[in-house]
Amino acid sequence: MNEADLKILSEYKYGFSMPDVSYLKVPKGLNADVIRQISRAKGEPEWMLEFRLRAFEIFLSKPMPTWGADLSGIDFDEITYYLKPTEKKGRSWEDLPESIKETYERLGIPEAERKFLAGVSAQYESEVVYTHLLEDLEKMGVVFTDMDTGLRMHEKLVKKYFGKLVPPSDNKFAALNSAVWSGGSFVYVPPNVKLTIPLQAYFRINAKNMGQFERTLIIADENSSVHYIEGCTAPVYSSDSLHAAVVEIFCLKGAKVRYTTIQNWSHDVYNLVTKRAIAEEDAIMEWIDGNIGSKVTMKYPSIILKGDNSKGVVVSVAYAGKDQVQDTGTKIFHIGNNTTSEVTAKSVSQHNGHTTYRGIISVSPTAKNAKVNVKCDALLLDDESTTDTIPVNIASTNQVEIEHEATVSKMKETQIKYLMSRGLDEAEAYSLIVNGFIDVFTKELPMEYAIELNKLISLNMEGSVG
Template sequence: MGDAEQLQGIREAYDEQYGFRDPDTYVFKARKGLDAEIVGQISEMKGEPEWMRTQRLKALEIYQSKPVPTWGPDLSGFSEDDIYFFVKPAEKEARSWDDVPEDIKRTFDRLGIPEAEQKFLAGAGAQYDSEMVYHQVRKELEAQGVIFKSIEVGLREHEDLFRQYFGTVIPAYDNKYAALNTAVWSGGSFIYIPPGVRIEMPLQAYFRLNTASIGQFERTMIIVDEGAFLHYVEGCTAPTYSTDSLHSGVIEIVVKRGARSRYTTIQNWSDNVYNLVTQRALVHGDASHEWVDANLGSKITMKYPSVYLLEPGAHGEILSIAFAGRNQIQDAGGKVIHIAPNTTSQIISKSICKDGGRSSYRGLLKVYPDAAHAKSTVVCDALLLDDHSESDTYPYIEIENPSVTVGHEATVSKIGDDQLFYLMSRGLGEDEANAMVVNGFLEPLTKELPMEYSIEMNRLIQLQMAGSIG
């Protein structure tokens, strides 16, 4: 099979699995661009209380006053005037797949979401363009007081709880895109896990873009109360378009004393999507939070999940995977802030690039003066699959307490001819051999995932690998 023919086959495979698109069936689409009128329109359509509308408008001003960041990947090619900031997919959010509009349901069927929900999830949410079209959690969890709703329903039905936390973990002025999200947020999950409740199976939300030139601004708020446990997983894909789209989410998480939470992302946007996300967890005494952040898709991703260790005994982990292929920039990493004594953290970053893709680790480890005896390890490994790809490491470490233990390691390796020859001499094709080395490189992280997701992950890597053109 010739290269061109093979490539054709791969494109078809990608479109078949993720890159397909449905006819536009939205019930409302705001005009392109962003101003106070659009923000007001979004707020009004959601029937929000006045305080929320005020916060949105204030955030819009902050967004407009902040410059586009220039310290990372070049965002100058992006224009907000070309983006639809709000596309409402359906009249209402369903609690049964049968009530989801037919075209949209078919998409999620094709992506295997209802099937996954039945097999191994404690609950599932599905967002299509600007809003959630489906949200459901197992009855027995609901009976224990678990709240798993769309963010809009969260605001409507649990306004006090919502208002107590909204914007407290990530304020609008945190950065330009946090401000943008606060102004135009739409969709995302609202989760509350009561004290002592442990959810063994994950809750999952799936984010899907369909309309071309859309902006998606998921806002998720998670409160894990004392001694509780939660694993939340988000996945995302989009059709391949020649015009740019934007995904700019804000995820706020509060992990109370003795609780544990894990947030796993498997990001597989098509490569016309700008993915600019702010994620932060506040961790209280003896609690822990883990980010498992896998970035495989998108055009440019800028994403540095962060953990604030607020009280003694708090623990944070960031496991970051970034895979940049042709025309992709993955600027990923994480931030850990040690504020209290005896807090511990670990950052493991694995980045891969091929076909001229560029992936960077950008991380901050900050230890404040009060954080005596804090311990942290930072490991960043990069794997280059060819000579014309690039990998960079920007590890910022700021330590203001002398009793701290910090370990830092960084490696860069390249798949060598000898590795390839060895694997091929056992009958594996070149793509398969490359994928095997990559999967092995990522193994320390993928083994942390529940089996269903590690299989999914291996499959995505295979797909990403097969996309290589010699």
């Protein structure tokens, strides 16, 4: 990234705002009427309402997952499924837990952003810089908007792709998202357009874009390339306890998509997200996925390597602190010939936190010359914390090269002693080691994210993040 890019990034982080037209208030709990109300308020086409209602039926018929983390704390009747942005704005700064305020302070988050992140303000103040950027994108034919607007303005395109990669029947939470989705991003990059500046959802968010049930759809047309960044490193405070998002990404022939997330929900949130991408011939899909916050996360970004010579990359990091469960991993399906997948997963557990790496790599019988490389490393910082590695490699052909490596290591006492003998106190020594351990992930991030991530990990390790 050059200096000019950095400057733009730092400037446009002041974001933009969009007027909101919604005046709907729905009661807690979910039924078909609530779904109709949501759809009507958004002025959606009939097919989307039908899609939602069908998804709701599927949601009701699907049992809760019997594997993975304990989800018994979720009470579907206690959740508000749609909030108009003005209601979100209604929360006052004073109501926020002290721990969250302190974290914003220590991370040095600007005032306007703090209020937004905390749900006190629905939007950022300055929109000038961002508008210029949007104009530039528009000239190239790029669509970058919230999902609701995307549906209104580009219905044909949305209809072609929406729900095709993650159908409502995929899992209970994908069904729930399909029934009540709101917000998220819609991105279309035309053929041969290569974007050099990442599209950052966080900086362009208004209240519509971030919610518990976001829906994101990215279509990278032939030979295009785009880097999309979701979320932010600062803790996102939510008074509701469930975040069930769906992300679908289509990498058409020769396209390259990188999708970067750093999830840092507050520690009472169940974060259950379905992310899937499909890569056509010569396409490259990369998931850069960081999970720091939430109470429970279950997330396995997946890639279908459909086209010949397609490639999938997953680099992830999970940190589980006090009472946190990070159940993360990936699913990759090798279907085309000469496909490649590379997975690097790092996890850190501390203060009785639990991490699980859960991965499936499947090579279909017709996929010739697939190459698979999986590396997962877990680091335990104390005796109370635990980790599991559950890798599944299915190769239905012998024309495949699979390398798999998994390590679990404990923080070595000699490392701490050594660093302390050089003047670092215990907390500084721990964070230096952890930041070193996840360096392979941090290196993939834009600079300002990398710096914030390091700070954030240190704060979490002190146990001071709410």
